[in-house]
Amino acid sequence: MSVTAERVEHGRALPGDFAIWVFILAELLVFGLFFLAYAFARSRNVELFNASQLLLDRQAGAVNTVVLITSSYFVVRAVAAIKENHARLCANWVGAAIGLGGVFVVIKLAEFHAKFAAGITLSTNTFYMFYLSLTFFHFMHVLLGMVILAAVMLKARRGGYDAANHTGVETAGSYWHMVDLVWLILFALVYVIR
Amino acid sequence: MSAPKNDSSMRPCTRAWLVLLGLTLFTYGIGSMSVGGIAATGVVLLATLLKGQVVVDHFMGLRHVRLFWRVLMFSYLAVVGVAIAIAYVLGVN
Numbered sequence: 011m012s013v014t015a016e017r018v019e020h021g022r023a024l025p026g027d028f029a030i031w032v033f034i035l036a037e038l039l040v041f042g043l044f045f046l047a048y049a050f051a052r053s054r055n056v057e058l059f060n061a062s063q064l065l066l067d068r069q070a071g072a073v074n075t076v077v078l079i080t081s082s083y084f085v086v087r088a089v090a091a092i093k094e095n096h097a098r099l100c101a102n103w104v105g106a107a108i109g110l111g112g113v114f115v116v117i118k119l120a121e122f123h124a125k126f127a128a129g130i131t132l133s134t135n136t137f138y139m140f141y142l143s144l145t146f147f148h149f150m151h152v153l154l155g156m157v158i159l160a161a162v163m164l165k166a167r168r169g170g171y172d173a174a175n176h177t178g179v180e181t182a183g184s185y186w187h188m189v190d191l192v193w194l195i196l197f198a199l200v201y202v203i204r
Numbered sequence: 205m206s207a208p209k210n211d212s213s214m215r216p217c218t219r220a221w222l223v224l225l226g227l228t229l230f231t232y233g234i235g236s237m238s239v240g241g242i243a244a245t246g247v248v249l250l251a252t253l254l255k256g257q258v259v260v261d262h263f264m265g266l267r268h269v270r271l272f273w274r275v276l277m278f279s280y281l282a283v284v285g286v287a288i289a290i291a292y293v294l295g296v297n
Contacts, residue, residue, distance in 0.1 A: 203245050
């Protein structure tokens, strides 16, 4: 019996493989601690954080939030498609999600480039240490998510999933939604709250 | 996560997506005005908590799973939000 099937006793099972949920919870914990470290460091350096935050590209952050939310939405549509046995449509939705992931990557790289070009690094001040390390850590998760989604897209295109067998699509989707969820908190905390 | 669409209704996931876009615009708007203070921060944190819960319920699809997982995810969002709020108030004081 699969790990996923074992958890159907009370209510519906978690979508995807249970193992990805262990990973998701672990990652949420790590990011949560990172967020709290930022928040409490900020409480000891309010003027510095407020002044440094003004130099962030909030528009880029907002656009990236819309990009990731929409990318997550495309993944939800992909799961819905494969549940209705539309494997090609599923692959297309996943492809679109990856495309938006690419948009996020480009915008984020442009942000990093602008900061480095202005001479800002991890050792500039505490705010930028947090901003650069937090967003880079998240950026790596985006890249990993895109690789996972690409594998799912290729398998869907080859007919590897159908309505009765699509755990992989849900597993990848769950991970991608975690990446989106983390960014929602990060955007509010680092780009907006002052 | 995304119920099939009948002819006249919008998919629940599409509604959730639009809510998330609206809340993002709202959060960005507050950011654009460079509004600070406890009230503004509280509003932003509440909006973020709501966005997070929409992602958990409608994108992650946890709305119909065992209550334990929904409570766990909501608790995560609430604890992180409250801790950020406490840190913010400490900074103000």
